[in-house]
Amino acid sequence: MALEFLKSIVFELNDEEYALPVDLVGAIERVMPITRIPGVPPFVKGVLNLRGVVTPVIDLRERFSFDRQEETEATRIIIIQHDEKDVGLIVDACYDVIDIPNDTIEPAPETVGTVKIDYINGVAKYDERLLILLNIDEILSTDVLKEFYEMK
Amino acid sequence: MEMNEYLDVFIEESKEHIQALNDHLLTLEKNPEDVSIVNEIFRSAHTLKGMSATMGFQDLADLTHKMENVLDAIRNHKVKLNEAILDVIFKAVDALEAMVLDIIDGGEGKKDVKDLVNQLEAMEKGESVEVTSSPKISADMTNTSVNPDVTLDEFELTVLQQSAEGGFNNYQVTVTLQETTLLKAARVYMVFEILEKLGEVIKSTPSVPELEEEKFDYSFTVVLVTKDSADDVSAKINKVSEIDTVEVKELEIQAYDRDEATPASNTSEAPSDNGSSEDAQATSTSNTKKKSQLSSKTIRVNIDRLDALMNLFEELVIDRGRLEQISTTLKNNELQETVEHMSRISGDLQNIILKMRMVPVDQVFNRFPRMVRQLAKDLNKDIDLQIYGAETELDRTVIDEIGDPLVHLIRNALDHGIETPSEREAKGKPAQGTLKLNAYHSGNHVFIEIADDGAGIDREKVLKKAIANGVLTLEESKSYSDQQVFQLIMASGFSTADTISDISGRGVGLDVVKNTIESLGGNITIDSKYNEGSTFVIQLPLTLSIISVMLTEVKNEKYAVPLSSIIETAIVNKKDILSAHHQPVIDFRGRVVPLVSLSDVFNVPGETEEDDFYSVVIIRQGEKMAGLIVDSFIGQQEVVLKSLGNYLTDVFAISGATILGDGQVALIVDTDALIK
Numbered sequence: 017m018a019l020e021f022l023k024s025i026v027f028e029l030n031d032e033e034y035a036l037p038v039d040l041v042g043a044i045e046r047v048m049p050i051t052r053i054p055g056v057p058p059f060v061k062g063v064l065n066l067r068g069v070v071t072p073v074i075d076l077r078e079r080f081s082f083d084r085q086e087e088t089e090a091t092r093i094i095i096i097q098h099d100e101k102d103v104g105l106i107v108d109a110c111y112d113v114i115d116i117p118n119d120t121i122e123p124a125p126e127t128v129g130t131v132k133i134d135y136i137n138g139v140a141k142y143d144e145r146l147l148i149l150l151n152i153d154e155i156l157s158t159d160v161l162k163e164f165y166e167m168k
Numbered sequence: 169m170e171m172n173e174y175l176d177v178f179i180e181e182s183k184e185h186i187q188a189l190n191d192h193l194l195t196l197e198k199n200p201e202d203v204s205i206v207n208e209i210f211r212s213a214h215t216l217k218g219m220s221a222t223m224g225f226q227d228l229a230d231l232t233h234k235m236e237n238v239l240d241a242i243r244n245h246k247v248k249l250n251e252a253i254l255d256v257i258f259k260a261v262d263a264l265e266a267m268v269l270d271i272i273d274g275g276e277g278k279k280d281v282k283d284l285v286n287q288l289e290a291m292e293k294g295e296s297v298e299v300t301s302s303p304k305i306s307a308d309m310t311n312t313s314v315n316p317d318v319t320l321d322e323f324e325l326t327v328l329q330q331s332a333e334g335g336f337n338n339y340q341v342t343v344t345l346q347e348t349t350l351l352k353a354a355r356v357y358m359v360f361e362i363l364e365k366l367g368e369v370i371k372s373t374p375s376v377p378e379l380e381e382e383k384f385d386y387s388f389t390v391v392l393v394t395k396d397s398a399d400d401v402s403a404k405i406n407k408v409s410e411i412d413t414v415e416v417k418e419l420e421i422q423a424y425d426r427d428e429a430t431p432a433s434n435t436s437e438a439p440s441d442n443g444s445s446e447d448a449q450a451t452s453t454s455n456t457k458k459k460s461q462l463s464s465k466t467i468r469v470n471i472d473r474l475d476a477l478m479n480l481f482e483e484l485v486i487d488r489g490r491l492e493q494i495s496t497t498l499k500n501n502e503l504q505e506t507v508e509h510m511s512r513i514s515g516d517l518q519n520i521i522l523k524m525r526m527v528p529v530d531q532v533f534n535r536f537p538r539m540v541r542q543l544a545k546d547l548n549k550d551i552d553l554q555i556y557g558a559e560t561e562l563d564r565t566v567i568d569e570i571g572d573p574l575v576h577l578i579r580n581a582l583d584h585g586i587e588t589p590s591e592r593e594a595k596g597k598p599a600q601g602t603l604k605l606n607a608y609h610s611g612n613h614v615f616i617e618i619a620d621d622g623a624g625i626d627r628e629k630v631l632k633k634a635i636a637n638g639v640l641t642l643e644e645s646k647s648y649s650d651q652q653v654f655q656l657i658m659a660s661g662f663s664t665a666d667t668i669s670d671i672s673g674r675g676v677g678l679d680v681v682k683n684t685i686e687s688l689g690g691n692i693t694i695d696s697k698y699n700e701g702s703t704f705v706i707q708l709p710l711t712l713s714i715i716s717v718m719l720t721e722v723k724n725e726k727y728a729v730p731l732s733s734i735i736e737t738a739i740v741n742k743k744d745i746l747s748a749h750h751q752p753v754i755d756f757r758g759r760v761v762p763l764v765s766l767s768d769v770f771n772v773p774g775e776t777e778e779d780d781f782y783s784v785v786i787i788r789q790g791e792k793m794a795g796l797i798v799d800s801f802i803g804q805q806e807v808v809l810k811s812l813g814n815y816l817t818d819v820f821a822i823s824g825a826t827i828l829g830d831g832q833v834a835l836i837v838d839t840d841a842l843i844k
Contacts, residue, residue, distance in 0.1 A: 051833040052725065053812070054770030055820040063812060063825060063833050068479030070810045070825045070833055101815045156815060165818065 021115035022140075026147060027094065028109040030082045035116065035140070035147045042097040044110055047087050057164040064104060066095060073104040079155065080135065098152050105155075116140045116147065124148075175271075178223050180468065181215075182268045188212045189261050190538045197254055197541075206243040213239060216264070225277040228267045234288040235260045241292050256287045258538075324370050324391070328419065331393040336367065338419040339398060343405060344387035344412040352382045358408045360390075366401055367394025386412070391419060471525070471564060478521055481514075482808060486831045488514055522714075523561075529607045529616070530558035532571045536578060540603065543582045550589050550600045551582060557607035562614050566708055569688055570616070573681040577618045577704050578603065580677065585622030585702055595699060597621065613690075614710060619703040625696040627653050654694035658682045689715060689732045715809050717826070717836065718785060720798035722766045723774035726834040728807060728826060729796065733839040735786040737801055742780050754795060756786060764842050765797040769821060787839040794843045809836065 024035035025044075043066070050062040050073055059078035063070050073093060077084060090109035095102065117140075124136040137149040189212050196205045213236045220228035235257060241247040263281050271277040328338050341363070345355055356379045363369050371391040374384045394401060398416040405414045488511060495507045533555055544551040562570070586592075586601035593599050606617040631645045634656050640648075658678040685692050689709045696702035709715065709732075717728035718737065738756070745752050745763065752763040763784065767776065777799070784795040807826035812819060823838035 049832055051825070051835065052773075053816065053819060053822065053835065054772070055822075056816065060816065063816075065827050065831055065833050068481075068483045068827065070812055070827070072813055072816045102813055103815045158815065158817070161816070161818075165820075 020118055022118060022121065022149075024114055024116050024147070024149070025094065025110065026112040026114050027092070027107040028090075028111075029076055029080070029107050033145055033147050034107075035114070035149050036094070036096070036152060038113055040096050040098050040152055041094055042102070043095040045093045045095060045104070047091050047093065047106075055168070057161060060161075061106065064093070066102070066104070069102060071095065071102050071104050073106060074155075075106045076155075077106070077108075080132070096152065096156070098156060101156055103156055114142060114147070116142055116149075121149065174223065177468075178219055179268065179272055181219060182264075182271075185212045185216045185219075186261060186265050186268060187534055189216075189264075190258075191534065193254065193258060193261065194537050194541065196249070200249045203243050206239055206249075210236060210239045210243060220277070225267070225271065227279055227281065228264060228271075228277050231260060231263060231267075231281050231285060231288075234285050234292070238288050238292045247291060253291055256284065256291060258542075260284050260288065327370055328391070328393065336393050336395055337397070339392045339394065339401060340389060340417045340419045341392050341401060341405070342387060342389045342413075342415040342417075344414075346410045346412045347386060349386070349410045352384075352386075353380050355408060355410055356380070356388065359405055359411075362404050362408065363390060363392055366396050366404065367392055469524075474521070474524055478525075478808070481518065481521055482827060484514060485518070486827070486829065489829055525564050526561035526710075527564050527567050528558060529560045529562050529567065529570075529614070531567055532574060533558045533605060533607070535571075536574075536605065539575070540578065540582065543579065547582060548588060549582065549586055551586060552600050552602050553605070554602060555605045560607040560609060560614060562708065563710060566614075566688060566710075569684065570706075570708065573684045573706070574616070574618070576677050576681050577706075578605075581618060581620040581622065581702070581704075585620040585624075587623055609710075614708045616706045616708065617703055618706075619701065621701040624698040624700055624702050625654055625657065625694070626698055630654075630656055650696075651693075654696060657694070658692070689730070714806055715836075717805055717807050719802040719805050719828075719834065720766070720783070720785065720796075721800045721802055722770065722798050723772045723776075725770070725772050726802065726828070726832075727766060727770075727798070728805075728834050728836045729785050729787065729839060730823075730836065731804065733787045733789065735788050735793065738784045738786060738795075740782045740784050740795070742782065745782070754784070756793070756795070759793065761786065761793045761795050763795045763797055766837070767797070767799075769842065787843065789840045789843045792843045794839075796837070796839075796842065807834075807836075 022035075023038040025038050025041050026033055026035050028034075045066070048064055050064050052062040053060060053072075059075050061073045061075050063072050065071075085108070087106075088108070091106065092110040093104040093106055094110060095104050120142055121138045121140045123138050124133055125139065135151050135154050137151045140147045140149060189209060192205050192209045192212070196202065196209065199205065213232050217229050217232035217236060220226075220232065238247065238253070238257065242249050242253070247253070260281075263279060263284055267277040267279050270279065332338055343359055345352060349355055360369065360376075369390050369392055372379065373389045378384060379388055392401065396404075398418070402414045402416045405411065488507075491507050492511065495503045536555070537553055540551055540553045581603055586603065587595070587597075589599035592601060602621045604617070604619040606615075606619070608615055627650065630653050631640075631648070634640050635642055635645060639656065639659065658681070682692055685706055685708070690707050692707070693705045694702060695705070716731040718731055718734055719726060719728050721727075740754055745754055747753070748760065748762075753760050754763060755761075763782075766772070782797050783800055784797055785801075786793060786795050788794075807828070810825050810827065812822070812825055821838050821841040822835050824836045825833050826836060828834050
């Protein structure tokens with residue numbers, strides 16, 4: 017029997033709702049002190065101390081080239097553990113775990129929200145909400161870092 | 169598949185057994201008459217054979233099996249041990265090791281060992297044709313001589329003697345099964361069950377495993393210690409069906425010479441007796457005590473788990489710091505006492521966790537006796553290797569890295585250092601050269617010395633070569649101290665050997681050694697007297713995960729500079745900064761040292777405060793130096809080195825990070841990247 021639901025963490029970014037499979041998520045943290053790292057792309061905010069593990073943090077707004085926004089009470093860091101990489105993602109808010117029925121998931125249409133199509137796995141309509149399913153491999157791809165280093 | 173989870177265990181244990189084989193073979197070479205060592209070797213080989221057969225590594229199992237046969241023949245005195253045999257066995261162990269290495273690399277452990285197998289087979293048969301050491305024949309002999317004298321080792325004799333003194337009867341029980349018996353092993357099992365109820369089986373001929381595999385004809389003999397009478401024993405055994413005869417005889421232990429493992433009387437000796445003694449011991453219940461002493465009380469723990477433990481513990485230390493602060497502000501006595509107690513305990517805990525990562529340097533040293541033996545043979549030199557301080561402990565990560573540099577230095581010492589016996593005698597030295605390996609702790613470092621009493625370093629020859637290579641001029645060479653001269657041989661492409669041999673002399677060695685050791689945060693020094701010998705001293709940090717750093721502040725950011733690359737810190741007046749090729753430089757003790765502003769390199773945000781004085785950290789990499797301008801020095805600290813993870817790699821001039829006492833992350837500067 018195929019999986020009927022995709023258990024996902026839903027978070028807010030630039031007034032849109034995004035989803036990531038819950039099994040990628042190691043923790044959700046409030047904002048904590050981040051140490052800046054010199055010479056990396058601006059979307060890499062730096063590293064933080066996650067219970068003894070030095071973890072890099074990506075500002076998802078800047079990763080997607082959205083406008084910058086000051087952090088608020090609701091700002092969260094989602095710690096992703098994927099492909100031997102531990103990375104924190106800064107999002108505007110994070111409040112839900114939702115079982116997305118598989119049959120509501122559709123391939124990404126050309127015009128959805130403002131995120132480049134490469135980063136999207138699909139969209140799901142759920143309870144009158146539009147959830148954008150992100151492609152974590154593309155977001156954590158180190159190719160962008162390499163390009164950045166080469167340009168310097 | 170499910171085999172994979174056993175593969176790690178198999179690899180670890182195979183390595184241990186191969187090491188044990190090497191160690192014992194070397195001991196055996198010194199005491200060729202000592203049968204107990206052969207037994208040890210046999211046991212390692214036997215276990216290895218069993219393991220590899222179970223895992224399906226047939227070549228490995230076959231070669232071990234052949235080796236085992238030869239060993240069996242040796243310990244049963246059918247084959248006389250000589251150097252040629254030892255050499256072949258050493259070669260076989262090498263082949264085994266190669267196979268295991270292949271398996272580690274994901275191979276199937278296959279290797280063409282036909283030659284070795286043939287040699288082993290020839291050796292096994294060579295000297296005593298009538299004994300093919302097949303269990304079949306030995307069983308025949310057991311059968312023909314109805315009452316074979318059982319050979320007993322000293323341990324077994326002691327047991328028998330003590331039981332006799334304790335009022336027990338020692339019997340030699342020979343059981344013969346009916347020739348029509350179908351399930352011989354089952355009958356044997358039933359007999360043993362009865363025997364074990366009656367008393368204790370000290371020894372069995374053939375051995376219990378052989379009996380279980382039905383590798384006997386119809387009769388077997390056991391030595392039994394019991395309180396029951398001979399008739400009772402015989403009667404009880406006869407209750408098992410398909411038993412032909414049971415013969416119970418009083419065993420006279422006086423008949424055995426206590427000093428020798430073999431019987432004093434030259435009666436017909438059952439060939440497999442010695443061979444089975446070890447196996448019999450392992451299965452016999454009376455020896456459980458001895459067996460439990462042999463197994464060491466260790467468990468294998470994945471190093472990742474230790475790292476995780478360490479990480480969590482560091483978090484605890486940070487919280488401890490906060491608690492201490494809270495307790496001092498609250499001034500509550502009870503709270504303060506509890507926090508103090510917790511601090512002490514966590515201090516102990518920290519020590520234990522750090523110690524868990526430490527392994528004795530013996531893990532590297534233990535392969536050297538073997539290597540030196542082989543090299544000495546190849547080079548026709550006579551060398552006595554002395555190892556001291558093998559129990560000295562080092563962090564696991566350092567141990568993993570230090571092996572190759574040491575191998576290189578030892579090869580060098582043997583090839584260039586120690587002369588041939590005739591040369592040595594001509595110089596009035598003993599023909600046998602000495603190579604000393606010594607490891608010891610001192611402060612926060614571990615020192616490893618490699619000392620030989622060989623030719624030493626020829627200062628003139630080194631200088632001549634350096635001048636010929638254009639490294640320095642004749643004038644310069646005159647002012648060089650001995651130390652400076654010795655450092656020259658560690659420059660790349662430098663070899664003083666006149667002839668290039670297989671072992672060393674290509675000049676791609678000592679510089680690599682030096683680099684490896686420096687990358688480990690250590691250093692290497694040379695001391696040498698011409699014609700008296702050389703000593704290489706390697707200084708290593710106790711652990712790689714904890715390093716000493718100078719913590720500095722640049723505007724609002726903190727950067728840690730490894731102490732190992734710092735020469736000193738200085739306050740420099742702005743007026744003293746000169747410019748050369750648009751690059752700010754200072755005159756530091758007569759040398760022109762370029763200045764690098766960390767604030768500029770790392771684009772640190774924030775306002776620059778204008779000051780007449782700069783705080784400068786002078787760093788070095790090899791011969792090159794540079795000065796790092798920072799805002800202030802915070803101080804020297806021991807920190808735990810952490811990586812930035814797999815996402816952020818290749819960050820310029822940052823080698824890692826560490827977590828400070830307040831829980832914040834500070835970056836560690838890669839000074840090598842800042843020195844052009």
